Amino acid sequence: MTQKDFIPNLEPKNISPGEVSWQSPSNIALVKYWGKKENQIPANPSISFTLDNCKSTTTLKFSKKDEITGTAEFDFDFYFEGKQKEDFKPKITKFFQRIEQYCPYLKDFSFEIHSENSFPHSSGIASSASGMSAIALCLMDMERKLYPEFSDEYFTKKASFLARLGSGSASRSIDGGLVVWGEHKDIEGSSDEYAVAYPYKVHEIFRNYKDTILLVDKGEKQVSSTVGHDLMHGHPFAENRFRQANDNLKALIPVLESGDTTEFIKIVESEALTLHAMMMSSQPYFILMKPNTLQILNKIWEYRDKTGIPVCFTLDAGANVHVLYPENHETKILEFINNELVVYCQNGHYICDHVGDGAKKLYF
Structure with missing residues (x-):
């Protein structure tokens, strides 16, 4: 799949206000990703173990705005472990800006994002992989309500694609086990755009x-x-x-x-x-x-x-x-x-x- 495949080309359905929740784990790279090109494209491929206990739990509450103008802004509040976190909003805004062409409905809705980690915030464990992948999965869950026709494979690949635009390593937190991100000639199906489950035999x-x-x-x-x-x-x-x-x-x-x-x-x-x-x-x-x-x-x-x-x-x-x-x-x-x-x-x-x-x- 290419970037263009992730741009919706259908009219979205009208959906009622609702909420979706996902748990997404962190991961630890075995072959490291260090260095990137424009648009969060990795300079080299990487492979990681998906973890289990170190994870983020995120709930996305959404409701369609009563009135949408051409100058609409992203409308969301972010809560971490029950407390509103204004200092995290610029990171979410930047993420929404990066993914807006692939999620053109973002400015049509008001959001509440509630997130918490299973590991202490100050533990020194990078939370961007688990946190950004969890948000991407919540958005894809909402998107499935807007465009119910797409497949599970599309859901997974686009979730990884969106997560990558929030944090490169977050692309590897969707699938379990061993996960590869970055095109490699010997890894079938590998891509710079999204991560894939390692496709070969594992002892x-x-x-x-x-x-x-x-x-x-x-x-x-x-x-x-x-x-x-x-x-x-x-x-x-x-x-x-x-x-x-x-x-x-x-x-x-x-x-x-x-x-x-x-x-x-x-x-x-x-x-x-x-x-x-x-x-x-x-x-x-x-x-x-x-x-x-x-x-x-x-x-x-x-x-x-x-x-x-x-x-x-x-x-x-x-x-x-x-x-x-x-x-x-x-x-x-x-x-x-x-x-x-x-x-x-x-x-x-x-x-x-x-x-x-x-x-x-x-x-x-």
Whole structure:
């Protein structure tokens, strides 16, 4: 599907005021997306595990305006965890501006958006993926009432397409399991416009992988992801990095099929460190890892060497560490975390998560 396919070409039906609710999870990239072109197009493809426990729950209340003028504005209020949040409205307005040509009904309605996260707002877990995908799903649910003819496949792809225009990584939070965003010649159906469920065979060991997130630093990042992505323009290592991401995604295909955790670890940890290497070698340069991040990485390496258990780490654009491991080692890894790693977490906090099934509609 192309962008034009997501522009409605039918007259919308009249619908009564109503509300829709969706839960959408966060995700953690294995091959990282870092650097983008215009209109939220990724400079390289990425693949992620969809999580389960770290999610946003969003309700969209809608009612058609009594009178619509040619100068109509977006009319909405945004509530986070029950409190009106004016400071978040500019982000929603920008999102609506980006998607208006694909959702031409937006200015015809008044909205109330209510959102909450299953994880603490200050936990250092990026909420843009879960939050923006949940809003996109709510809009698509409303759109299905306006244009009831479209298919489930169209619903999913357009939801991912809209989510991408809010936050690139949000495109990967619609489907469950392993999800690919960005065109790659070896991934059938892959697209820069929306994410797709990984289409090939996945070994049982990777279907229920565990992700324990160690909260090293709950503070706001010193550099936003948007700024970080922009610094890839003119970066001296950018082209090699984009090539590396493509190569690593190709290399993961046989690894995911065979269940080869040794090769999985090599690719995933290299990707995490390369992401931060790009930040440290941009201009201006910056470091988002903290001393305790490095302590944890070294402890994981030592533990893996000593025990042979295939535990590894990945990082997002921050200081927190995602500890990835097969389900059958959960008891030992949690013991290791509590005995040796929790001391490096802010207030001893960590979150236990695992690969999930993707976004879900809520019925009341």
